[in-house]
Amino acid sequence: MVKKEKITFDKNKKENFSEWYSEIIKKAELGDMRYNIKGFIVFQPWSVLVMEKMYQLMEEELQLKGHKPYWYPVVIPEKNFLMEKNHVKGFAPEVFWVTETGAGEKLEEKLALRPTSETAFYQMFSIWIRSYKDLPFKTYQRAQVFRHETKATKPFIRSREFHWIETHNAFDSKENALKQAKEDMDTTKKVLLEKFCVPFIFFKRPEWDKFPGAESTFASDTLMPDGKVLQLPSTHIISQEFTKAFNVKYLDKNGKENYCWTTCYGPAISRIFAAVISIHGDNKGLIFPFNIAPLQAIIIPIFNEKNREKVLKEAEKIEKELRAKKIRTETDLQEKTMGEKFYFWEMKGVPFRIELGEKEINEKKATVFRRDTGKKTKESIGKLAEFILKEGEKQSNALKEKAEKEFMQGISEADSIEKARKELEKGKIVKTGFCSVSMDSAECAEKIEKELNASVRGTKFSEKEKAKGKCIACGKKAQEIVYIAKSY
């Protein structure tokens, strides 16, 4: 009954991240690329369970901050889509269009599969928002979005369909819109860093790299094991051109009509999932932070014909106790060797393994293995739930600290193109002087792109870093400190 395949997962994450990534997706059954439409994958249970938890934690935080949940149609009429010209320019090349029904009956108007939903939300905002009393108007939806990417797709990282949350919000002033952007950064910290243990830096993106239709774009980047950055949630202050196009106005306290200021924030759950597995995993496979692990504890009963009943009964009792404390627990009753079970659940990233045999039962102490540290301890059987909840918090903190440390070590300074190239090749983010982040310096950015195959991610938002030295690209006096990185 024993499976013939190799029982250990063993891929060097640091040396060959790309291979590690593809292999773990297959081996742990996270997603299947064999669905027969290019760029679309089937998300499998082990990833869906995690992403559902991620949705839940993100939505709780958003609701706590006053965002109300909506479900908008997946399709957006072409006329909505065409209303804001920068937005059209940015998204039109990537839109999937629904044009017909049934046996080829043409629709009167083409419908876009939403690539993002400003043009759907704003239409309704123009109906719903009447007065300053309606503001702030804070919404969100859990949804899939669709982009006909021309770049190579990579599961969870860049697909033609991804699972995200988008918030859309209206305010009575630009100041309040900016406050919202800052609140979004706080949300990102509370959820991505504190719950998913994924570190990031929020950058103000340069003028040439803004969201189509935005006045300002703030985007978080994390660092992947191969030294490339991955963009995580971004928040945007939308240009008033947009609310003007959609006629989103309110009456102020003096009875005067004004256009709203709007923001949007887009945590792409399926992409954040890619960061979670890439950052925390190791050569043996996945490691999930305790909060979002699909299973938090796996019980491995160790028995022979004689003590089978005794051991299984105790395992069942422990499983029940752990579940009563809301610890997601299962008992592995498959017909496999102990070794196979150990390797399998290590590869799957379950935070805790409880080994339970007759000896453990007699001693009233089970062996608990912690996946991230690889440490085994003996824990009192009556207090396993308590131990795991406490140790789960420690696991989460340890993963966060480790990831933050690696992120900080992944940043190098450089004062020349040559030095920058070397650092980028070592898999570093490069911190350097740059002339400016206005459109005037787009040429310098192009030079970086061309010579280093890397992009200017922007200026750090949380602290104004004082410029010194020269622009790495043109040699003029630097006005800004920017971060340059290869990216997904």
Added chain:
Amino acid sequence: MVKKEKITFDKNKKENFSEWYSEIIKKAELGDMRYNIKGFIVFQPWSVLVMEKMYQLMEEELQLKGHKPYWYPVVIPEKNFLMEKNHVKGFAPEVFWVTETGAGEKLEEKLALRPTSETAFYQMFSIWIRSYKDLPFKTYQRAQVFRHETKATKPFIRSREFHWIETHNAFDSKENALKQAKEDMDTTKKVLLEKFCVPFIFFKRPEWDKFPGAESTFASDTLMPDGKVLQLPSTHIISQEFTKAFNVKYLDKNGKENYCWTTCYGPAISRIFAAVISIHGDNKGLIFPFNIAPLQAIIIPIFNEKNREKVLKEAEKIEKELRAKKIRTETDLQEKTMGEKFYFWEMKGVPFRIELGEKEINEKKATVFRRDTGKKTKESIGKLAEFILKEGEKQSNALKEKAEKEFMQGISEADSIEKARKELEKGKIVKTGFCSVSMDSAECAEKIEKELNASVRGTKFSEKEKAKGKCIACGKKAQEIVYIAKSY
């Protein structure tokens, strides 16, 4: 600051259900029909919060029964779609097709917005399922589906996009497939009846009314206040033609290849929501069962300038205590009269209102109003959470019993077309003799359809009812007892 509009909701649900339904959707802000694509609506927070709870309860039950969650692409390639001819015939007229991208670049192959996902799941089943050890293979996904309905749409009841769960499952025998169908009926009972308080009867649908591609269809019907039935979850044993078309096979214990038997089950959450609001609501508005209410308790602080601080402090304390016990609670601090607040939250269907003034604080007893019974009681402030949890269970049971009673009273017997017509006009489901539910009797069904503008819903699945008398349509000896009803 007081809104000028009429503060009470008052529509006669029994007398004019259609008007009641449209008005409560607007007034309670459940859905907005002003989105500019016909047949698509925007689901608003007050319904989304309920439907999210409904999803959660349904998914918990499915996971408990061994179904694993997946997320499939929203698009299905035309070639998948064309593989099973009955399925194509049934769904093709209603499919939305994605045919182009960007600025009009034609796709090589048309993609269907999924109207249901058998043809997506089975493609992957044929890859994943290898041996009897893989069976039963039980899956589900939470998803939206799209049907270009030609009938008039009605929010939540019949839309071109609806939110559902679909399970797809593979077995090694027809018997096991039938067992799954029975398990699905149990799931429907555990969730729809026990949690949402929505009664139903499961019918075996007549041959002429099966799911396209199914060998047998079992569907639940509930009774709406206007006497029409609404189809709720259905479960289907799929014809093996389907697994043959998709090559879904397994090796049995003897090493022999066999085609799988499959089933699917489709609880449409947005449609069940329509039943929830229609069945439980009354002339004052919505009534939500405790389990799924977006808010379970609303605190109305009653104060004047002098005791404002004292009352609000106590309200905050109570809110905190209730929330600590996971009771979804808010305090209404809007600048409205007490009457307006009372009517508003009654209309919104919040199960409990807690009235809290200085008198109540001094007496250490708050007034608790229960929405469904309209009864007010004084409850000890220190034990409010306890009371509400206990009373919430009672509320849920009361709603269930009331709904079940109304359903039972909604069924009449008839032994002639004339009698049936009268009963249908009174808003009843008619129970009657019928010649058979095989294709041989399709003509009798057509006669019913034509003369009574009603359809044969099938035979009751839970108990074999002994036929007596004659077929109501053709006068031959009845072989079956069937139920006839007008339907949505």
